[in-house]
Amino acid sequence: MTDSETGVQDAGFDDWLDAAEEGAAYYLECPEGHGSLPPRRVCPDCGSTDLEEVQLPETGVVETFTVTHVPTPAFEDDAPYATAVADFGPVSLTGQVVGIDLEGIETGLEVELEITVSETTGERVIGFSPV
């Protein structure tokens, strides 16, 4: 169920997108230093319930990527598009690579977070743009 169908937000996740759009993306850190993403009450690595919001490092590095030609209906008008896993240090994220030709994307590319929108649904999408 997408937000636009019900108008209901996903607490934690949409709050994170709001923060990311303001340039204030964060991750959750436990006292052991494990990073994770919201919504979350318990550290998935050690079970700590003492989680603190910490600013996400400004840049990440593309660890792997793919160009998708056969999308789900929610990205029908977006295809072909590139999806990547980018390592931001304490956490990695999955996002769409924007602001670069699909042919120019490679492992090791340095990127920063850029919240974009799906051309198909208008929903917000986590994106990465080259630094």
Added chain:
Amino acid sequence: MSNVRVAGVGLTPFGNTPERTGRDLFAEASIKAFEDSGVPRDDVDALLYGNFMGELSEHQGHQGPLMAEAAGIQAPATRYESACASSGTAVRDAVMRVRNGEDDVVLVGGAERMTNLGTAGATEALAIAADDLWEVRAGTTFPGAYALMAQAYFDEFGGEHEDLAHIAVKNHENALTNDKAQYQRAIEVSDVLEAPQVSSPLGLYDACPISDGAAAVVLTSEEYAAEHDLDAPVAITGTGQGGDRMALHDREHLARSPAAREAGTEAYADAGVDAADVDLAEVHDCFTIAEVLALEALDLEPIGEGITAARDGRTTADGETPINLSGGLKAKGHPVGATGASQIAEVAKLLAGTHPNSSAVEDATTGVAHNAGGTVASATVHVLEVTE
């Protein structure tokens, strides 16, 4: 602790039958399994049934009792959902129930109706095996997630698309004798390389098809099999299950499957075997790269070397350890909820000498079934052995 015998197996054809309901598919598989086993329906103590996308494809939840009814059994029934490992997890629990003496006879299996959704609908349904918030909303598809793993593998260990193509060619070749397979058609390496891209570096022929189908297996205790003089020479002697973080980006290694390693290690130890004892395996090749990751997780190939196994003939029908003699998910088809149980059925027949491809593994005594869910956040491994 009782050994668990495979008393009978039943499979529907896997393929493109969009009009057939899940209950009809599972009924057919169950009829065949009961016929094959000689076990009366009244003796069944429980049905454990795997299904992944029934809510989306058939608007049907609560499928346990529905499928018990379809199979004509009066026993309590429970549905198992672990994405593409749904019936693998059902088999594991069935094995444990029989072992601990709770049940003597369990009907275990699964079914999936998929093709009625069309390609876009099935792609959307399969994607829900990933983290909806953090993966699917970024555009991750199921092929896309495995493509991320394939690219990571190439970057870490080398290899190229042509290596993967040999896996597809091998599995299509194996399916030629499998009259239940979705594709009984040989392909060439060039067919794979020239096919349209789905998610780079994977193309259409790297991917298993969208399939309808069902599988059912009758498992009994060793004592029940002896008392009733069943022809059940194959036992499930090892079971293991592993888990991992849901989202691919939360894994330490993007090109390895620790959940499958955990499941395999547990299953080998449970059976008292090691990888060198394995004569054949059915592994979860939803995409060509998935077969590579499975072989390495099961210690059938060293880390970073599984990519060449098919190309160099180590896993072909005439190789040292034939992999996916049924055709695998790639050519046999992948009706998601049925796949784990169908692998048990194929391995049991290969070991019993009743499979069309048994001639490739005449002296085989030990086989493995590896079933994976999502990007292997769930995995089950079973060891099957010939006991008589």
